[in-house]
Amino acid sequence: MITLSSDFGSPYPAAMKGVALQSTDARLVDVAHDFPRQDVRAAAFWLREVLPYFPPAVHLVVVDPDVGTDRAAVVVRAGKHAFVAPDNGVAVPAARRIAEDVEVFELDVDDPASSTFHGRDVFAPAAADVHERGVDTFHQYPGYERTDDYEAVSFPEPELASDEIVGEVLVVDGFGNAVTNVPGRVLDGRFGDEVRVDGEPAPVARSYAHVGAGQRLVTVGSHGNVELAVNRGRGDDAFDVAVGDEVAVSW
Amino acid sequence: MITLSSDFGSPYPAAMKGVALQSTDARLVDVAHDFPRQDVRAAAFWLREVLPYFPPAVHLVVVDPDVGTDRAAVVVRAGKHAFVAPDNGVAVPAARRIAEDVEVFELDVDDPASSTFHGRDVFAPAAADVHERGVDTFHQYPGYERTDDYEAVSFPEPELASDEIVGEVLVVDGFGNAVTNVPGRVLDGRFGDEVRVDGEPAPVARSYAHVGAGQRLVTVGSHGNVELAVNRGRGDDAFDVAVGDEVAVSW
């Protein structure tokens, strides 16, 4: 199985699929191709939240603002999963969620057909190759060199005090839910109660429909983080927050 | 075969696919993940128009504004098809289009991992389970209880008079075609002629390009209902209608 993730929109991902299918019969599964363009951190977050739910697979991941420069191409191995991606750290949080120890191999890339579309010309053929050679054994073939010098995306840590935590909005999903880096456990024991978000009170609820339609709420999202939301509405608008904004939760 | 439908946008559907693939090798087919958010009626309409074209399948359907409340999770069986969905009626019109008699089973849901993403934590594993156990036999296993107490979406009926019919816009598709609940047969014998829509004349045409580019027309859409359209343009704009609006067709 090969999963595909990118910020390519359409129709570029299809070229990657075509190339991969030239040399593999693997099942192809689209993860997303509408990650915020060239936003390596956002993609890294979502991949960490989604890819660990897959059975063993090769994950083709291309969010690659530095395509055509001297940034390396890598395979990140984590347990029975392998991630084929540019060396900008995008796949590392997902890999580390799957296995404590990850191994990274640099791809020997040989004069690709284009300087602007390595998803098609470098990463798709490499993903098919890793799949065909096997996640356990691909590195025994030429073209893959073990390295300890690789990039990794990291997420900012929230600042915890006894009665306040200051975090950051990491991503906003399509519903308008603003996902923060604040761990959901700070809401333990507060469901049905209120907290303050940037000084304004908001109810803490198990899920969206526990408050009235159009009402604000603070909840624990499916990723385990504190999420600012509105039942049948957009949390980012109601809390007036965007990606990168600081958020103070107090009680 | 398992089809997937939701209002999740991206990348949440991928988590459902990953979970399902943990326990099935079934073919997965995306139907749509961009249904109008939390609009159970719109999704029910589209599913009724699309899913009956599939061969026997398990249909995973998650438009679920009440996720995390006490709404039940159900399997709706219709002939050789099964729909795994929240008990808000979203799958019932499609099921009834496939088979006159449908049977509904309530899922025994046991403390899901999240309160906000039952697509991943409840419905995807259930769809895989129904697929693996078989649409004919899944209910013989624990966890599925037959019920006659279930929700069903219904669509408003148009009001017919001898020279007028008053209907409603049910959905607007991506082309801007406004699909009403008025049965297409009211246009029988009127192709090439005119009707009045909210008092204004509009030609009745077999298809879009039977009128000039940019011209309004009234036609019978692929769902068999009266549709307000513009050749190479948007019918909703030209007729100034939106979902839920009343539309009077007279002749």
Next chain:
Amino acid sequence: MITLSSDFGSPYPAAMKGVALQSTDARLVDVAHDFPRQDVRAAAFWLREVLPYFPPAVHLVVVDPDVGTDRAAVVVRAGKHAFVAPDNGVAVPAARRIAEDVEVFELDVDDPASSTFHGRDVFAPAAADVHERGVDTFHQYPGYERTDDYEAVSFPEPELASDEIVGEVLVVDGFGNAVTNVPGRVLDGRFGDEVRVDGEPAPVARSYAHVGAGQRLVTVGSHGNVELAVNRGRGDDAFDVAVGDEVAVSW
């Protein structure tokens, strides 16, 4: 393998998949369903750039503004590939990219269920039929008649002078890269240098990140054509161009 391409958005492509799967177990691969609506030339361009990367396949292509009129339905055969499409020329550039000689067969279409959705009622069943009968042999069965009278999309040729070339923006991709019809070879020997675009200087770069974030550049895109771009930004905005606009590149 059957690939699917359309301007249908969602959920109409799912109806095509359901219908195809009634009569084939082929792998289905989505190419794109968000081609600019009813823009036959744009779809023809993208298909030419993407489909030749696939292994032998049947390609279902439906961008069909004249659905329901007397335009024919065709199968275009090119090597081991077959394209099932309306006879508006949309598939011909891709076919000719794959094989010098293409053969076209007109489909005998018999009173489809709808006048507005031949993707579902004509082209999807035909694609499944061509797949099941085989790209080499389908035409030996009834319903396919060889014809030399068919439509073909062509792209405008740029005008070359010794120190200027006047081309046209063919498409703008989702990143905002404006893809012209100017062959990339006019930039040979100019990388690291400057050209003038509509009289204004712009650097010629191998790829986007060779200039600073937010800076304009001229590059050769993955299709081999000159592309107007901005590193981490939108080229169409920065160069103030849209599809169909004339672009003069001089040096």
